[in-house]
Every structure is written in structure tokens, then in C-alpha cells.
Amino acid sequence: MRMNLDGQLALVAGVADDQGFGWSIAKALHAAGAKVILACWPPAMGILTKSLDRGKLDMTLPGLSEERTEFKIEKIYALDAVYDSMDFVPEDIRTSKRYQDVGDFTIQGLKKRIKEDFGDGALTIAVHSLANGPEVQKPLLETSREGYLAANSASSYSFVSMVREFSPIMRKNGSFLCLSYLASEKVIPGYGGGMSSAKAALESDTRVLAYEAGQEYGHRVNSISAGALASRAARSIGEINKMIDFGAKRAPLKSALAPKEVGSAAAFLCSDLASGITGINLYVDKGMHAMGLCPEGGL
């Protein structure tokens, strides 16, 4: 039995460099046989395309396949997942330099472009690997209504919108995946601004979407609760190194989490090997979630 994604088209939304989970997931999906398209937040598009042009990104593939050794990206699209359609985009964003010349960067725009470029029913996998909480450094008690709603709009409603919009253009029995974090269910000081609430919503929505998209389309919807990683987004939290050190000292498995471990778990969940799995939250965190009391204190 082999993980085989030959003939599949996978979208990974939320990639701007090779440091985060999205990149590792995209590489694992490609290594297993899928064609991969990426969606990148318009303000980060320049970083991604320049790094690719200059050969600065790690294109080596994990050893899931002997035939494929280098990561090939079919196409990169702009996506701001806070907007469902251009009707909702405020004037200052529309006219901002970073949003001009990238085409329709909304979720519906991306759907239309994928359909035009690859055909109706070509997409089989969609991964949501994005989050944004403008007040993430503030404790919940100090978070404004605006900051809280912005975190939930970018980090959880965006997944609901993606599943709604992409489901009809996806081949039957497709697979959706999103990325969550332990802060959804345990208190993680420093993970503020409503981001913990956004992750709790994301996990709950995963279950409801699994039911609804499963009934209507046969699609599967799952989440991965990943351990801490010093990605670009996580570095903006400020406390990320503390979270990584805490896990390294106290998790059942002592080695630091490698993003490729999340990549291979994601490829498995999106493959036929997981055809009976939907509505789950899979922990890929070296076992950190299982701890109640740690020998060195904490938790």
C-alpha cells in the first residue's frame, strides 16, 4: 500500500516562503504525486515570487517518491481570504499598490481562476494554511471587538468560505484540510487577540463542515493541530520560542517538530489511505496535547 496522489490537483492557501507549514504540506502533496497550486496573500506575493526567482527556497522533496526529487509549482495565485468577492473589498485595499495587478484576489475570484485554468472538477485537495490576528500579542481581556472579529474572519471564517466556494468545483470525494493549534482547547498565554477563539471555531467548523460537505459532495474535511514552529507568522506572536522550548522539554517526543512531519501527515489525510477519516483533528505535535502534569512543572 502506497500513498498515491497521482492525477490529483491540490491547492495550498497560505504560502509565502519555505519556513511555514504550507510549504512543507505543498511539497509532501507533490512528492506523493499531486500537481500543486499555491495561493499567497497579496502583501506577501512579492516576497514569494522574488525568493523563487532567486532560487532561495528549498525545493528538495521529502522521500515519498523515487520519481520526484524537486518541487514543481504549477501556478501561484493571489488570495486575501478575508474577502469572499470583490463586492466586499474596501476602496483603500482595491487601490493599494500591493493589491493592484494581482487579479481577483478574493475566494470567489480564486475559484473562478482555478476553474478557468484547470477545468471544472479538476481540484481534488484544498489546504487552508493561513491565519492572521492583528492583536495576537494582546491578552484576550485587552482585545478589541475589531481585533477579535478580524482574527476570526481571517483565520476561521475563511475556511468556511473556502469549503463553500470550492466544494462545487471539486471532484467528488475531495479533501479539505486546515491547520489548528492547541490554544483552541488549552490556555496558551501569549496566543491572544482572539486567536485561541479562532482556532476553537476552526476545529468546531471542521466537524460541521465534514458533515455538510460529506453529505452533499462526499468531500472529507479535517484539521491538523500542529506543534509550535518558528514560522514567519508565529514569529509575530513574540512568544513562539518559549512555546517551542516548552514543548521540547515536556512533550513525550523530545526532538523539535519538523514541518515535514506535518507535511507527511497532511498528505496522508488528503490521500485515499484516509478515505474513512473525516471531521477529525489530528495532533501532529510530538504528543504535547497528551500531557497533563509535567515532571518539570507547567501545564
Ligand SMILES: NC(=O)c1ccc[n+]([C@@H]2O[C@H](COP(=O)([O-])OP(=O)(O)OC[C@H]3O[C@@H](n4cnc5c(N)ncnc54)[C@H](O)[C@@H]3O)[C@@H](O)[C@H]2O)c1
Ligand atoms: N507556527 C506554529 O507554531 C503553528 C502551530 C499550529 C498551527 N499553526 C497554523 O498553521 C497555519 C500556517 O501558519 P504558519 O505558522 O506555517 O505560518 P506562515 O507564515 O507560513 O503561514 C501563514 C500564512 O497566512 C498568510 N495570510 C495571512 N493573512 C492572510 C489572508 N487574509 N489571506 C490569505 N493569506 C493570509 C500569510 O501570508 C502566510 O503565508 C496557520 O493556520 C497557523 O495558525 C501554526
